[in-house]
Amino acid sequence: MKYLCLIYEDESIWATMPKADSDRMMADYGALTGDLRTSGKLVAGEALQATTTATTVKVRSGKTLTTDGPFAETKEQLGGFYLVDAKDLNDAIQIAARIPSAKTGSIEVRPIMNFG
Amino acid sequence: MTDATTQVREIVESTYRSDSRRVLATLVRLLHDFDLAEEALHDAFVAAMDRWSVEGIPANPRAWLVSVGRFKAIDQLRRRATFDSKQAELKYEIEKGPDPDERASDEDGITDDRLRLIFTCCHPAIAMDAQVALTLRTVGGLTTEEIANAFLLPAPTLAQRIVRAKNKIRDARIPYEIPAPSELAERLDAVLAVVYLIFNEGYAATVGDTLTRADLCGEAIRLGRLLVELLPEPDAVGLLALMLLHDSRRPARTSSDGSAVLLEDQDRSLWDRAMISEGIDLTQRALASRRCGPYTIQAAISAVHSEAVSSSATDWTQIIALYDVLMRLQPSPVVELNRAVAVAMGEGEERGLALIDSLMGNGELSDYYLAHSARGALLGRLGRRDEAIAAYCTARDLTDGPQRRFLVGRIAALRSEPGRS
Numbered sequence: 229m230k231y232l233c234l235i236y237e238d239e240s241i242w243a244t245m246p247k248a249d250s251d252r253m254m255a256d257y258g259a260l261t262g263d264l265r266t267s268g269k270l271v272a273g274e275a276l277q278a279t280t281t282a283t284t285v286k287v288r289s290g291k292t293l294t295t296d297g298p299f300a301e302t303k304e305q306l307g308g309f310y311l312v313d314a315k316d317l318n319d320a321i322q323i324a325a326r327i328p329s330a331k332t333g334s335i336e337v338r339p340i341m342n343f344g
Numbered sequence: 345m346t347d348a349t350t351q352v353r354e355i356v357e358s359t360y361r362s363d364s365r366r367v368l369a370t371l372v373r374l375l376h377d378f379d380l381a382e383e384a385l386h387d388a389f390v391a392a393m394d395r396w397s398v399e400g401i402p403a404n405p406r407a408w409l410v411s412v413g414r415f416k417a418i419d420q421l422r423r424r425a426t427f428d429s430k431q432a433e434l435k436y437e438i439e440k441g442p443d444p445d446e447r448a449s450d451e452d453g454i455t456d457d458r459l460r461l462i463f464t465c466c467h468p469a470i471a472m473d474a475q476v477a478l479t480l481r482t483v484g485g486l487t488t489e490e491i492a493n494a495f496l497l498p499a500p501t502l503a504q505r506i507v508r509a510k511n512k513i514r515d516a517r518i519p520y521e522i523p524a525p526s527e528l529a530e531r532l533d534a535v536l537a538v539v540y541l542i543f544n545e546g547y548a549a550t551v552g553d554t555l556t557r558a559d560l561c562g563e564a565i566r567l568g569r570l571l572v573e574l575l576p577e578p579d580a581v582g583l584l585a586l587m588l589l590h591d592s593r594r595p596a597r598t599s600s601d602g603s604a605v606l607l608e609d610q611d612r613s614l615w616d617r618a619m620i621s622e623g624i625d626l627t628q629r630a631l632a633s634r635r636c637g638p639y640t641i642q643a644a645i646s647a648v649h650s651e652a653v654s655s656s657a658t659d660w661t662q663i664i665a666l667y668d669v670l671m672r673l674q675p676s677p678v679v680e681l682n683r684a685v686a687v688a689m690g691e692g693e694e695r696g697l698a699l700i701d702s703l704m705g706n707g708e709l710s711d712y713y714l715a716h717s718a719r720g721a722l723l724g725r726l727g728r729r730d731e732a733i734a735a736y737c738t739a740r741d742l743t744d745g746p747q748r749r750f751l752v753g754r755i756a757a758l759r760s761e762p763g764r765s
Contacts, residue, residue: 229517316519317469318527339516 237333369457388413474509578633582640585626589646592619603749608655660690713742
């Protein structure tokens, strides 16, 4: 079953993080991605640029409304995701717990809808 | 009705009481579906009522019920008009039957499916209130109406919680399994929390309240026993001990007018000795493991009270030492308050009061009626009558029911005393 692990964290921490820490964080992400790929559980995974680059789009009465910024202003922002193929929720929770940002931010685990 | 039919009916009914949860747990494993398993369980018992009087009582009634339940579920799936691919897959798996290994382990009792059921119902990915409802419904076998009555909620609200939990299990694919050893400690904590919450819901209400609520204590103890039987981890043993020791005092906790009676004022001859002795044995067993958790320490504190013939004869030094351990395991302002009360009893009111005052200085317990009530009691003993009345009044305004009646009584008693302060 596929699960989307949404990575939420305070994106401002990256700006102030000492280089040694951010290097370690990136190395940890690299190791996790490698492990997931080897085990065949990785479907996709990406990091997102900061919410300052976000644009929110709505269509109302046929008109496209475009605004600067994320959909909602929150203390933690969506910073990236892994789409994984896990055995069950416990398996997905274990993967989520290994995401480096779980230590400072939060990971939301959502099962993918199956229309089959 | 013939005697033979009556006899079969009695056997079926007693089998239902003793084995229905275990049969249900196995059916959930085989059918991967809570609702289908519940229907199959019902159908299997209906079939038993018809067939056992003709065919005789099977040698292994539980295996018979599982097998008949499984076939009834297959029939049920066949009858369903819309037969989507998911059901076809499910039907295939059901017809395939359990693999031989699983069957063997179930029969020699190495694994009991009820443990899977408990861990699934108490999965932390399910909302706590829904975990409680689902556990009482499926593991405890209570009806939705019984659970709703016990929690003083409308039945549809309870039913909704159970549906929500079942849907989450199905849609997010929460596995039906006992957690791996690496996760066991954390997951067991979640199970123990559910059982203790059920107990406390009943315990907080038993004082002068209706019997249906008191039944929750009995139900929690039953779940605790089952857990200890299936997975005798030290803190599960400790939790069972704690519940037994607390519940042993139920007859002494309320006065005839329905107000609460403090531990120090209880008639200790009313305490249930059998429960106390079982609770103390279990506490010692858990303590002996040397890896006990907060429930065991709380049970040990309760055991010290149970062993004392009176409040003044209580070994307060030991109780204070146990609270110190509890503070390390599970620090909280409430634990600190309880420790302060023990200090007041063991080392003098002034010392206890000073601890409570500094604790309340942090503001965390300002809405907690027991903190004000404890202050009132200590101030009263120290002869500071007006301050005691003020503290009791604050406590009174923060609570209701038997506790409030108790506080109103205290205030009246203090006011009628000749002034000393």
